Amino acid sequence: MAQLPNIAIIIGSTRDSRFADKPAAWMLKQAQARGDMTVELVDLRDFDLPLFNEMGGNKFVPTQDPAALTWQAKIAEFDGYIFVTAEYNHSVTGALKNALDQAYVEWNRKPMGAIGYGGLGAARAVEHLRNIAVELEMVPVRGAVHIAGGDFMSVHPLGANGPIEDIEDHLLGGAKELLNDIVWWANAAKAAKA
Template sequence: MPSLPKIAIVIGSTRDARFADKPAAWMLKQAQARTDMTAEIVDLRDFDLPLFDEMGGNKYVPSQDPRAVAWQQAIAGYDGYIFVTAEYNHSITGALKNALDQAYVEWNRKPMGAIGYGGVGAARAVEHLRTIAVELEMVPVRPAVHIGGGDFMAVHPMGAGADIETIEDHLLGHATEMLGDIVWWANAANAARG
């Protein structure tokens, strides 16, 4: 029997005041409730990534900085990714873009999804993330989870600060659909590689 796909939930913010931990923990809970995958959190704070300063992407030339190599080794073992992202000026965080740029072959032919948060649920950031993912040869799935507007203010500390479970009936359908698609594509990609 093939092994279950292993999915990384990548926290894409490194700010001290970040909100990302809350949606990341909620998404991990949804993933762990499934029997067709395993999941764990990968926190960019745990990696001392420099700003990208290599000769090129590691598709063309091996990375020289040991911190970039450590990042590549850490993400290589996953079969798919869920990125937790805020929206900064209609895009993803600089820390997440830098982390994406620090690898290439490790992302290839693996599915990715996103959970975004902010005024418009990070819709523009998620769309930008999908275009970056295509260039990195990932497979972006159509569904995403967006925590925006009143829901965002209900759970954010600058708003009511409630638990995400208070709004999860607005999120579960998209989360379930996204996780299902990620599992399907991860299994398909693993079978093709096998």
């Protein structure tokens, strides 16, 4: 029997006041309820990544920074990625962009998707993330989860600060599609590599 795909849910914000923990925990729960993958929460706070300062990406030259090497080793463990992202000025957080830049070959030929949150559900950030992923030779999937508008304000601390389960009915369809896509592409990529 083939080994289940190992998927990382990557928290893409490092701010002290971040909201990311709430949707990340919810997405982790959705993924763990399935029997077709293993999943791990990966928090950028746990990796003291400097701003990217290498001669080039590790596709072209070996990485020198020990923190970046630790990050690359962690990322290499996974067959696919789900990024938890806010939207900052129509894009992903600086911390997430820097983390993406700190690896290259580890991302290659693996699926990625996102759960985004904000006024527009981080729709523009998720689209930008997909473009970055293409350059890193990942496979962006169609499915995504967007926590937007009134739903966002009903679960965010600046609003009603309710539990994600209060809006879960609005998110489950997107989450199922995202997880289905990630598993399908992870299995396809693993089979192609074998």
